[in-house]
Amino acid sequence: AQSVTQPDIHITVSEGASLELRCNYSYGATPYLFWYVQSPGQGLQLLLKYFSGDTLVQGIKGFEAEFKRSQSSFNLRKPSVHWSDAAEYFCAVLNQAGTALIFGKGTTLSVSS
C-alpha cells in the first residue's frame, strides 16, 4: 500500500537557523507530492506541490522542497527559520487511483530564540 513517512516527530530549530524536514514516499510512478502547514487550532495550508519538471520547487513563506526520485524523498527546506514558522508540517502524496491525498503523520517544528 502507498505510504508517506515523516521520520521526525518533533524538531527544534533555533531562530535564524536553516531547516530541513524529511519526507519519504512509496510509489512506483512519478508522484504528485505536497507539503502542508498547520498552525495551532487551524486547518492545513498548502505550502508547495510537485507534479513534474524542475525537481526543486518554491513555495510560500520562503519554503522550498526537492524531489529526489532515487531516494523517494521530498524534503522541505527553509534557509532561515522565523519564530512564526513553529507549526506542524505534513507531507502528502496523491494516491495511485488519483482520488485522494495520503498524508504522513506530521512533524512538529518548535523554534527556539
Place this chain on the structure above:
Amino acid sequence: DVKVTQSSRYLVKRTGEKVFLECVQDMDHENMFWYRQDPGLGLRLIYFSYDVKMKEKGDIPEGYSVSREKKERFSLILESASTNQTSMYLCASSLGAGGADGYTFGSGTRLTVV
C-alpha cells in the same frame, strides 16, 4: 480566495447521539473530502465525493456516513457517536480530481464524545 467553512469549531456530544458535521465551500469545487486527525496518526481519509450525490469510502469509513445533496455542501454523519470518535475533523475541497491541484481545508471541528 477559496473558502471552506466548517459550521462548528467545537462540539461536545453524548455517546449514542447522531452527529452532523457540516462543510460548505464557495468556489464550485467538484471534489470534497472528510479526514480525521489524531495525534501521532496524522490525517486519515473517512469519505470523499467527486460529484453531487456521489460518495466513496476512504480508509476508515466505519461508523460514519456522508451526504452531498448540493455541490457546495458535504456533510459527515456519525450514526451513533462513540468515545473513539473523539477527534479533530477536517473538511477539504479541490478543483482537480482527487486533490491533484492541492486541497483547501476548513479550520476543523474538534468533536468530543462523552
